[in-house]
Amino acid sequence: MISHIMREWSGFSKICVIAALTTVAVTAVAVVVMSKKKKKEYELVGHVSALYCYPVKSCSGITNKIAFCTYSGLRMSNVLDRHFLITRADGTFVTQRQVPKLAGVKTSIVGQELQLDYEGKEYIRTPLYPKFSKDFIVPVRIWKHNVEAQFCGQDVSNWLSSALEEDLQLVVYVPGVTQRLSTTKNAIDKDKVSFPDESPYHIITEESLHDLNLRIPSSENGEITTQNFRPNIVIKGVKSAWDEDNWVSLKIGNKLEMRVLAPCDRCVMTTVDPEECKRRNDEEPLKTLRSFRLFPEVNKTAPLFGIFTGVTVENTIRVEDPVYALRK
Numbered sequence: 049m050i051s052h053i054m055r056e057w058s059g060f061s062k063i064c065v066i067a068a069l070t071t072v073a074v075t076a077v078a079v080v081v082m083s084k085k086k087k088k089e090y091e092l093v094g095h096v097s098a099l100y101c102y103p104v105k106s107c108s109g110i111t112n113k114i115a116f117c118t119y120s121g122l123r124m125s126n127v128l129d130r131h132f133l134i135t136r137a138d139g140t141f142v143t144q145r146q147v148p149k150l151a152g153v154k155t156s157i158v159g160q161e162l163q164l165d166y167e168g169k170e171y172i173r174t175p176l177y178p179k180f181s182k183d184f185i186v187p188v189r190i191w192k193h194n195v196e197a198q199f200c201g202q203d204v205s206n207w208l209s210s211a212l213e214e215d216l217q218l219v220v221y222v223p224g225v226t227q228r229l230s231t232t233k234n235a236i237d238k239d240k241v242s243f244p245d246e247s248p249y250h251i252i253t254e255e256s257l258h259d260l261n262l263r264i265p266s267s268e269n270g271e272i273t274t275q276n277f278r279p280n281i282v283i284k285g286v287k288s289a290w291d292e293d294n295w296v297s298l299k300i301g302n303k304l305e306m307r308v309l310a311p312c313d314r315c316v317m318t319t320v321d322p323e324e325c326k327r328r329n330d331e332e333p334l335k336t337l338r339s340f341r342l343f344p345e346v347n348k349t350a351p352l353f354g355i356f357t358g359v360t361v362e363n364t365i366r367v368e369d370p371v372y373a374l375r376k
């Protein structure tokens with residue numbers, strides 16, 4: 049009798065052990081499978097083809113083969129992207145949206161100075177880093193943000209006013225005084241900016257630009273170029289146009305790391321011809337972009353082109369650097 053019970057017990061405990069082992073094994077396999085699925089790797093997606101910095105917001109930019117990516121934007125030739133801003137006398141910011149002729153103001157860096165050139169005018173220069181002066185701190189308004197910046201003086205402001213035939217002033221970013229948080233979705237505390245619209249970086253790919261141009265009916269206005277979109281970083285060699293829609297984070301060159309914050313919703317400024325310095329009469333590229341790049345869940349009226357990013361690990365960036373992406 050007792051031995052019978054013992055036999056039953058040992059049979060039962062055997063089943064228990066087998067059941068338990070099976071559960072452990074199944075769970076282990078499931079965990080391995082799931083972690084394999086979740087663990088995505090960075091893949092080579094292309095190479096850096098061009099770098100741009102726009103020392104004065106909405107004016108023509110500068111380009112170089114090397115730059116440094118700071119949390120607050122690209123620094124090239126010792127000047128931060130959108131380091132200067134043009135405002136009306138009351139401090140409200142001005143861009144090519146209101147003054148397309150701004151595209152004709154050429155910028156260059158000469159030593160520690162910004163040089164401005166405009167057709168038919170003698171150039172003018174102003175310090176990149178003027179000595180801080182409380183008396184020159186003025187309120188400026190950029191989109192919904194009220195910040196303070198340093199007035200660059202009457203000479204350069206008069207020069208701009210006479211070139212553009214409007215009463216304008218030039219102000220410069222003062223770290224710590226001017227800084228505002230990026231307003232882009234998913235931006236974090238590190239993403240503090242000077243005067244870009246919303247995000248520290250804007251990236252586009254040559255392949256998407258090419259696809260867009262193929263779709264635009266040919267017109268006397270000519271092709272759309274990178275300068276219609278004013279990116280900081282252009283990437284070439286992606287396997288298909290619009291690949292950037294799937295990127296979550298990037299590693300560029302040696303140690304530079306970026307987070308993708310959001311896709312970029314495009315406004316009427318893209319229709320300013322960067323050479324002619326006036327709006328195109330065919331409303332391109334907005335018109336064509338609206339026909340296939342409108343994603344109402346992101347923006348009901350503005351089509352998407354390019355991506356906004358922020359820096360996770362600061363570093364140098366060079367033309368030809370490989371670009372690795374982690375996909376969604």
Ligand SMILES: *[C@@H]1O[C@H](CO)[C@@H](O)[C@H](O)[C@H]1NC(C)=O
Pocket residue numbers: 313314315346347348349350
């Ligand atoms: C849509 O995009 C336009 C142009 O960039 C912008 O002004 C507007 O605020 C955006 N709307 C939303 C809901 O994000």
